[in-house]
Amino acid sequence: MKVILIDDESLALDFLEFQINKIENADVIGKYNYFDAEKHTDLLAEVDVIFLDIEMPEINGLELAEKLLEINANISIVFVTAFNHYAVQAFELNALDYVLKPVQFERLKKTLERVERKVNNQKHPSFVKDDVLRINVSRELTFELNGGTTEFISWRTAKSQELFLYLLHHENKTVRKSEIVELIWTEFGPEKAYSQLYTAIYHIRKTLKKFNDHFIIKNVGEGYNLSTQKVSIDLAEWEHKMKTAPKITTETIDYFEKNMKLYKGGYLQEYHYLWAEAECYRLEQVWLKIAFRLASYYVKQKDVEKAETWYKKICLLRPEDEDAHFSLMKLYDSSGMAFLVDRQYHELEEALKAFDLQISTNVKTWFTQWKENKKSIR
Template identity: 40%
Template sequence: MDRSEKLTRIVIVDDEELALDYMKRLLGKLQGIHIAGAFTNPFVAKDYILLDDIDLAFLDVRLPEISGIELAHQILEHKPHIQIVFVTAYDKYAIQAFELNALDYLLKPVTTERLIKTMNRILKRNDQAASIPEDQPSLLHLQVFQHVVFTLPDQQPTVLQWRTKKAQELFLYLLQNHDQWVRKSVLIELLWPEYEEDKAYSLLYTAAYYLRKTIAPYHSFLDISNTNGGYILHTQNVLLDTERWESLLASAPQMNKESIHYYVKMMELYKGDYLQEYDFWWVESERQRLHKMWLSTSLKMAEWYRGNAQPEEAISIYEGICSRHPQAEEAYWGLMKTYADLNKKNLVNKWYDLLSSVLWEELHEKPNEQITNWFIEWQMAHA
């Protein structure tokens, strides 16, 4: 099979480890593909598929608690363009599979020749589909983690240029409260508290005018209306990265060997703190709320890696926390314990000293008693 410029991203789902490994070996021999995930748990697989950019799923028909047919139904409800290939030792499911418009149906044991035939069929179908325009509505991806970026399908990300800083702040406040009515008096108090009422309202109307002009290229996604003494920023087909991330976190499966990939992908969406590059005071509450969720999940992931003999991954996460949140004592302690596991005494001392230095310089405090006692006991045991 010829290597295409874009690799086909594949997920394999089979509750039997041997069968899963067999399919991975077969697919690994082919060019132009990337095995994004392999799962024995169908529910973890579903979560991962819905989160990631997957082109093709190989599903075993007979899975625990849910059939591959039903799993495909649930996946296609959310991502109708994912291609499905069923793999099973029983041909009695073939009619159901093709009623679901499955791309192919492979009987075990799958041969390399049969798999190549399936992949060639996929490439042919993809070439045909590429020439057919999609009638589904476009989606505006709006990034507000770290900075504000607008992205439409098949277009380069765009950073809007604002006429005034107040027009930008008005937009961001209305975006934070999108599809909700915001009283003009609240906006006046927020943006122009130092001005007389008449002057403040004049500045508000000017900022709203600039706001409308700036977001005009996205009028089918964003629209501001002036009604009943307030403004509403209406959104349609807008995907905010903060809302997507929080939704994924709320529905995240229990952390284990299979679901950890879900968490890795999910945390990649958190590119920085909410509106990190802006110093508006009203942002701080939402920024801290999301940051606490990120910190708690990051620590949980690092502890999972450490507890599952993957110290390098744990160290990477702990160091990332220390970089973003220099006063996060739990992360320094995690690094100390991880390096203690590896018997790297110098690095245990290094991270305790760094923590002590940061806390003293920033807060004039020492590490908490629990960390200090652990460090003293560790020193005594390794004297």
């Protein structure tokens, strides 16, 4: 294995190199007091493992680690730290490899053996670059490759997932680090918040490793920029199809029915991210508009069952939507299903009560007149 050592203390570097040289299959190809990742991209392309001091004057070790992984996601990084109970707890909590100064031979040997196994196990086949990765964000996050099995990604922490999704939400735009920590790590002070940010980016790179051909996360000055290639996002694809769709006719109705199934729920609705609410609402309005159009089409075609289905879908998504409930009442009335008219009115009444709202005068008047007409017929 090819090894690089980075530590601002020369004596620590020399001692670590001395210990590593005792181990077979470990070759130190460089040691640095200061390491500029951008100037050593060729070297980083061939290295297997980097021993990195966590506390250096020029740059935080965690921040440097995620820059190194930006260049080569296959590198194994082992952090080196002076003994500190809280630092060790943090490393173990975040599942980071570490060794303590002064580096003990047996611990070092076990660490390198573990890294070597990891390197050897990285033989899982990479996805072919021509494959398209489908990212599903309707309801919750899943990945799918070329129509294959849906894969739920196992994130180290919920905040790592949120950070990835926030960067994806701002795809191809640089998001300032200060904005991210204020949004996601509000409970921490600046120093700890930034440390958490660097650790999360580190884990995101590791988590997305097998999808390397599809994601590029760049550390750009004071922010991060995520770009994608050969990626399709389900709701973006669905919205494009709906916006470019022709009018609803007997020839195109199947197209609408098929593609409306792509919308399986609100944008990331399972996670309740405040920053996603505006986009969730916007896409929901697109769905509602088309759902009403489909229901109206079926009413005109006198297809009561399918019209009812779409109005009920709207009521399920938006229980407080009076127009959908009212349309169902009129549909049931025209179809001679009086008991359903009465039931739908009371469903609307209960739904609005949950939102501290009342039925509009227009609907109340219609329902009152409908009941009087039914009484006069009797």
